[in-house]
Amino acid sequence: MSGTESVAFDTPLRERRADTFAMWVFIGSEAMLFGAIFLVFLVAHIDFGPAFAAASKRLSLPLGTLNTAVLITSSFTMALAHMLALHRHWRPTIWALVATAALGLCFLIVKGIEYGKEISEGLAPLLGLPFRYAGPDPVHAEFFFGLYFTMTSLHALHLIGGIVVIAGMIALWPTSSPANRLRRVVAVGLYWHFVDIIWVFMFPVLYLINR
Amino acid sequence: MSELRKLTFGYLGLLALLTLTVGSSFVDLGGFNVALNLAIAAAKAILIAMLFMHLTGTLPRLAVAAAGLWLVILFGLTLIGR
Numbered sequence A: 001m002s003g004t005e006s007v008a009f010d011t012p013l014r015e016r017r018a019d020t021f022a023m024w025v026f027i028g029s030e031a032m033l034f035g036a037i038f039l040v041f042l043v044a045h046i047d048f049g050p051a052f053a054a055a056s057k058r059l060s061l062p063l064g065t066l067n068t069a070v071l072i073t074s075s076f077t078m079a080l081a082h083m084l085a086l087h088r089h090w091r092p093t094i095w096a097l098v099a100t101a102a103l104g105l106c107f108l109i110v111k112g113i114e115y116g117k118e119i120s121e122g123l124a125p126l127l128g129l130p131f132r133y134a135g136p137d138p139v140h141a142e143f144f145f146g147l148y149f150t151m152t153s154l155h156a157l158h159l160i161g162g163i164v165v166i167a168g169m170i171a172l173w174p175t176s177s178p179a180n181r182l183r184r185v186v187a188v189g190l191y192w193h194f195v196d197i198i199w200v201f202m203f204p205v206l207y208l209i210n211r
Numbered sequence B: 001m002s003e004l005r006k007l008t009f010g011y012l013g014l015l016a017l018l019t020l021t022v023g024s025s026f027v028d029l030g031g032f033n034v035a036l037n038l039a040i041a042a043a044k045a046i047l048i049a050m051l052f053m054h055l056t057g058t059l060p061r062l063a064v065a066a067a068g069l070w071l072v073i074l075f076g077l078t079l080i081g082r
Helices: A012-047 A049-056 A062-087 A090-120 A139-173 A176-208 B003-023 B032-052 B058-080
Strands: none
Touching: A012 A049, A012 A062, A012 A139, A012 A176, A012 B003, A012 B058, A049 A090, A049 A139, A062 A090, A062 A176, A090 A139, A090 A176, A139 A176, A176 B003, B003 B032
16 A cells, blocks of 8 residues: 555656646636736726725724734644644644634634624625715715625635534544645645735735725 | 745745735835735735745646636737727
8 A cells, every 4th residue: 555545646746746736727727717816906906096095994903903913823833734644743733724714713703793783884785784984975975895705705605614624634643644744735835825815915905005 | 844844934925025015005005006905915925825835846837827827818819899
């Protein structure tokens, strides 16, 4: 037995290389999805700059900044998990993975608090909720908040997916071979960091650029 | 462990860039604010890709280059056509 999960590979290293390449291709396809949405935002921002600027000021910069720091920290703990798994320190690897998922959960809770605040202020033009925006050009401000909720909820869905996969990986941990553990940590790590990079662009675009 | 030190420096660098980008939004730099914020976001993305994602090897870089090329076409043709 060579220690690979698939019979297609001679060695665990080859399998990991193939996994890594596949993850980068997947990340490229995800970049197309998010890229298209960023493009819509950019074009709308060019056309309705002043309305977007006024609407953007209604978002909570402290909560947005906090969440960026939380997500960057989760990427750091994920990178630690990768480093620890390479050295086969399995128990600390598990703790780093748990910390990563917990920080992801923190991000979602803060985002939920933010959503709650925006909904109570009547800034959420979705699910038939009342939209009560007192600033200038409410039609295009509504467009801004529509994009804001679309972009951030799509990002949150990706984060939820990441947390579920980490949980599954930990559940399978005791029965996994060392090579498979490392392979999975690397693959999930790549995805997690990508979701972090998306937020790194979303944060200035939504919260800062229009100030 | 030098690997740990590298990751920690990368992490602290990311937090410093976050402070910089939030701080810059309180200073009116004219049209330069947007460029600065996007440049800082790109710097953070490169830090994450190189240090945390270990973006090395021909095939992963090829995948990133292909994605980048298609994004350039997507953004370029849309903005030229306006």
